[in-house]
Amino acid sequence: MQLGQPLTLFLIYLLFNVVVFCVYWWDKQAARDGEWRVSENTLLTVALFGGSLGAVTAQQTLRHKTRKEPFRSILMTIVAFHIVIGIFWLAAPAGTTMAALEALGLR
Incomplete structure (x- = not known):
């Protein structure tokens, strides 16, 4: 199966978003336990690089960083950007x- 095939791209996208969800879950657990946290910049960066679906899903289901500004606004801007690209x-x-x-060498 070539990387350019739609199913392969979708599966890579889905897997990446599952990983992003797990990163948000890990940060939520660390916040509860008073342990080392994932930086907000890292959380937003993984969302920007294609993980916005996993980030928003984690944010809503885990109730993590739902009221924290400007984090929430930046994440919603990333989501809007991804919708426009889509x-x-x-x-x-x-x-x-x-x-x-x-042209990108991905096919």
């Missing part, structure tokens, strides 16, 4: 996405 990707003419992946 809309452009879905609306792109056929073949454009594969050409972009080939």
Whole structure:
């Protein structure tokens, strides 16, 4: 299976978001136990690099950093950015996405 195939990309995306959820869970547990925490910059960075679904899911299900500003606003901006990127990707003419992946050396 080639990396450019939609199912493979979806599975990589899903796996990454599960990892991001786990990072948020780990930080929540550390907050409860008074242990070493994951920095907010790290939490936001993993969300920015494709883990926004896992980040928001963890935030809502674990009730983690739901009221903390500016963290909450920055995370929602990342989510909005990912939605816009997704809309452009879905609306792109056929073949454009594969050409972009080939240009990046991912196919």
